Amino acid sequence: GSGNALPLADRSADLVTYAQAWHWTEPALAVPEAIRVLRPGGALALWWNTDALDVPWIAEASDRIARHCGLDLAAEKRDVNARVADPSGRLDFVRREIRWSRRVPLDTHLANLGSHSVFLTQDRERGAAFLAEERRHRLAFFPDGVVEETYVVVLLLAARPADA
Template structure:
C-alpha cells in the first residue's frame, strides 16, 4: 500500500462515522481480562489513553471497566460521532505518531483496530515516552475466523473483487510488524468470540471498512448486493453469526 492510499483509507472513515458506530463489532470481556493479565495490573483506576479511538467502541468499554480513560482521535467525523455518543468521556485531537499527551502520564496506551494506521518508527518511541514505568501498550484487532466455512467463502469473494489477500493481512498482525525496531517485547494472545446479527447489519459492518469506503458508492454497492444474495441463500432466516479472533499484542515497560 502506498503512502497516499494508506492516508486515503485512514481518512475514509470520517464520512462513514455513523455507519461505523452503528454496525462495527464490539469486544468481549475476555479481551480485557487478557490485557490485565499480560500487563500485570488492572484497568480499574488506571490512567488509560485510547489512541485512534474512532467512535469510541473500545473507549466506552475501558470506561465501563473502571479506567480513567481519555480518547485520542485525529478524524473530524469520527471525533464528532464520539462526542455525540460519549459526552462524559474526554477526547483530544491527535494521532499515535505525535501523541498530545505528557511524558510518563499513562498506565496503559490502547490501540483498538488503529495501530496499523501509525508509523511504528514514530509511534513506538511516542508510546515509550508517554507510558509510566511498568505501563503497558496494548494493540488489538478483530479478525475474521477464517476456519468458519461461510466466513472463509465470503473473504474469498472480497479478496477476488478487491484484489486483496485477506489471509495475509490477518497473518501480518504480529510483533515484528507492530514494532519493526524490536524495542518492544510483545506477548501475543488470541481471543475468540462471536455475535449474531441480521444480514443487513453484517453488510453495513463490512461496508464500513476502508477497503469498501475508498471504492466509491457504486462499486461497493454492487459487491454488497451480490453478497446479500449469497448470504440470503445461505441463511434464509436472515441472521448470521460473525465469528472473530481478537489478536492482542501487549508490551510492558520496565518498572
C-alpha cells in the same frame, strides 16, 4: 493528535491502546511515542477483530472480498504479529487470541462490512454493488436473515521497556 504524535505528557499514561487502528500509524514513530507517554510499568495494547477463516462461509466471503479489493486478507491476518507492530524489536509483545461470535441481522452485518476501510476508500457504486451481491451469498447461508459472525481477536500486549 495521532498515534505518531500523541497529545499527552511524558510518562502520563498507564495504558495506550489501539483497537483496529494500528495500521493508521507509522510504527517507527508510534512505538517510541507510546513509550514516551507510558509510565514505568505501563503497557501498549494493540488488538484486531479478525475473521475466523476456519468457518467455511467466512473463508469464502473473505476470498470474494480479497478478489474484489485486490488484497490478500489471509496474509494480513498472518501479519498481525510483533515484528509488524514494532519493526525495531524494542517492545516484547505477548500475543493472545480470543475467539467469539455473535448473531446479528443481515443488514447490521453488511453495514459493518461496508464500514471497513477497504470499502470506504473505493468507489461508492462499486462497493454498493459488491455488498448487494454479498447479501445474496449471505442469504444462501442464513435464510432467516440472521448472520452468525465468528471472530478471533488478536491481542498484542507489551510493557514499557524498563530502560526507556
